[in-house]
Amino acid sequence: MQFGMFFELQLPRPWAPGAEQALFNNALEWAEVGEQAGVEYGWAQEHHFLEEYSHSTAPEVFLSAVSQRTKRMRIGHGVTLMPPVFNHPARVAERIATLDLVSNGRVEWGTGESSSRIELEGFGVNYLEKRSMWAEAVRETARMMASEPYAGYQGKYFTMPARNIVPKPVQRPHPPLWVACTNRDTLKLAARLGMGALTFSFMNAGEARYWVKEYYDTFERECQPIGLTVNPNIAMLAGVMVHPDAEVALARGVEGQRFFKWALAWYYRFGTHLPGRTDLWAEFLRSPQEPMAGIAAIGTPADARRHFEELEEAGVDQVMLLQQAGMYPHEHVCETLQHLGRDVIPPFLERHEEARERKLKRLEPAIADAMAKVVPTAPASPDPVEAYPVMMAKRAQGTGTHRAVDASMLWRLHVAGGSVGEDDDEG
Numbered sequence: 001m002q003f004g005m006f007f008e009l010q011l012p013r014p015w016a017p018g019a020e021q022a023l024f025n026n027a028l029e030w031a032e033v034g035e036q037a038g039v040e041y042g043w044a045q046e047h048h049f050l051e052e053y054s055h056s057t058a059p060e061v062f063l064s065a066v067s068q069r070t071k072r073m074r075i076g077h078g079v080t081l082m083p084p085v086f087n088h089p090a091r092v093a094e095r096i097a098t099l100d101l102v103s104n105g106r107v108e109w110g111t112g113e114s115s116s117r118i119e120l121e122g123f124g125v126n127y128l129e130k131r132s133m134w135a136e137a138v139r140e141t142a143r144m145m146a147s148e149p150y151a152g153y154q155g156k157y158f159t160m161p162a163r164n165i166v167p168k169p170v171q172r173p174h175p176p177l178w179v180a181c182t183n184r185d186t187l188k189l190a191a192r193l194g195m196g197a198l199t200f201s202f203m204n205a206g207e208a209r210y211w212v213k214e215y216y217d218t219f220e221r222e223c224q225p226i227g228l229t230v231n232p233n234i235a236m237l238a239g240v241m242v243h244p245d246a247e248v249a250l251a252r253g254v255e256g257q258r259f260f261k262w263a264l265a266w267y268y269r270f271g272t273h274l275p276g277r278t279d280l281w282a283e284f285l286r287s288p289q290e291p292m293a294g295i296a297a298i299g300t301p302a303d304a305r306r307h308f309e310e311l312e313e314a315g316v317d318q319v320m321l322l323q324q325a326g327m328y329p330h331e332h333v334c335e336t337l338q339h340l341g342r343d344v345i346p347p348f349l350e351r352h353e354e355a356r357e358r359k360l361k362r363l364e365p366a367i368a369d370a371m372a373k374v375v376p377t378a379p380a381s382p383d384p385v386e387a388y389p390v391m392m393a394k395r396a397q398g399t400g401t402h403r404a405v406d407a408s409m410l411w412r413l414h415v416a417g418g419s420v421g422e423d424d425d426e427g
Contacts, residue, residue, distance in 0.1 A: 001311065001318065001351070002040045003038065003040060003318065004043050005041070005042055005320065006043050007042065007059075007062065007324075009027060009056040010052065010260065010326060023055065024062065028065055028066065029330075030324065031066045032069050033334050033337045033341075034337050035072060036341060037338065039341075040074060040349075041108065041318060041320070042063070042075060043076040043078030043108075043320055044056050044059035044076070045079065046059050046081050047119065048114075048123070049119055049122050050118065050119070050267050051276070051278070051280060052281060053266070053267060068102070074106050075099060076110055076178075077108065077111075078320070079179070080112070081112055081114050082111050082133070083123075083134060083157070084137055084157050085123045086123050089140050089141040089144060093144035094166070097165075097166075097168055097169040100171055101167055105170030105171050108178060109175040109177050110179070111177065111178065111179050115127075115268055116268050132156070138177070139226050140158075142177065142226070147165075149163060149164035149382055150163055151380035151382075162381070176196060177196065177231050178196035178233070179193070179195045183201075187199065191214075191223065191232075192218060192219075192222045192223060194227065194229075194230035194231065197233070199234065199235065199237065200237050201237070202294025204296065205307075205313065205314045208236060208315075208316055213315070219232050220363065223373070224370070224373050225374050230371065232367070234316055236316050236318070237294070239294045239298060239325065240253075240322060240323055241253025241328070241332065242298075242299070242335075242336045242339040242340060242344070243335070252332050253328075256324075256328045257322070259325060260325040260326065261294070262287060271283075281326075304340065312351075
């Protein structure tokens with residue numbers, strides 16, 4: 001089993017001057033400390049307008065910085081919002097490929113669609129169609145990265161002509177594909193489409209074992225890849241705060257994990273939010289405390305190790321550490337990562353490669369069967385694209401105008417904001 005770290009970038013009020021800058025600088029340090037501890041993946045979420053809960057709105061920028069502060073850590077979008085009004089598929093293809101280049105081929109391409117009204121309506125996304133938007137965009141974005149040129153697309157949610165999307169990623173045909181999963185239906189969808197499952201629900205080993213079995217059973221029976229390759233993997237989220245004294249770890253860690261769960265539910269289930277005005281942290285402190293799942297890795301190094309061993313035995317491929325939540329001080333996050341690196345992670349990494357080889361051997365027939373179902377990229381017959389002056393000259397000639405119109409004059413008119421047929425003092 002491997003370990004990742006999850007950058008939600010929470011920033012509860014009150015906000016002091018420079019607080020956001022400090023948060024981002026601290027997060028880059030967490031990535032460095034995490035890599036030293038043996039954490040092999042760094043995942044950054046894309047959220048919009050979720051004040052206090054997530055200030056990770058431009059993960060492509062943050063992850064670019066992470067890629068330059070680390071050497072081995074995989075650089076993961078956890079996730080890219082794929083409905084085209086959030087991110088045009090061509091722009092996603094360009095950004096993913098660029099990040100893959102600057103990170104020397106370390107990108108993990110996680111995808112999602114969002115479910116909160118404040119995000120969806122902020123960009124004009126139809127809630128009932130967002131899954132279809134996601135599927136269309138993921139399929140075509142993968143093909144953009146793999147095609148030279150891309151054949152173009154006439155779709156329901158976006159249309160574009162044939163173009164050659166550059167640059168191309170290091171990892172061909174495209175980086176490993178993942179999708180966010182919060183329930184069993186999306187987990188099985190991930191397996192059917194040959195995607196890794198990023199499961200953001202806290203769960204114990206018994207639940208994890210059931211999810212893992214269902215995912216891999218579905219992958220082996222039903223996989224029809226949405227991309228041009230497959231990525232059979234399950235990553236699960238775990239809240240973490242480690243200290244040699246269990247009581248200290250609990251005192252430091254539980255409130256932040258409660259806030260993570262409560263604030264997500266505020267935006268997605270029960271909250272009424274006034275943008276720029278609601279004090280989410282104050283609302284949280286006034287709310288009744290509910291039973292809290294996901295704190296099994298809050299405690300001593302031995303407590304965390306036992307929890308992770310149970311997930312490993314259940315077949316989980318990766319644990320994503322929620323190392324920062326709520327009001328966690330920077331030094332407590334760093335201290336936790338250091339304890340994990342010294343006392344928890346090393347034996348898991350020693351066992352991982354052998355376990356991975358066993359898994360791939362077991363899945364070999366299913367992977368071969370899935371890859372045989374990959375639809376090859378369509379051959380492209382792109383139309384020539386004339387520069388505006390050339391196009392305008394041809395149009396002018398086609399109108400039968402008696403005036404000689406050359407391309408250089410039309411270019412000057414185009415730049416100046418003029419139009420064909422206006423007087424030209426230079427002519």
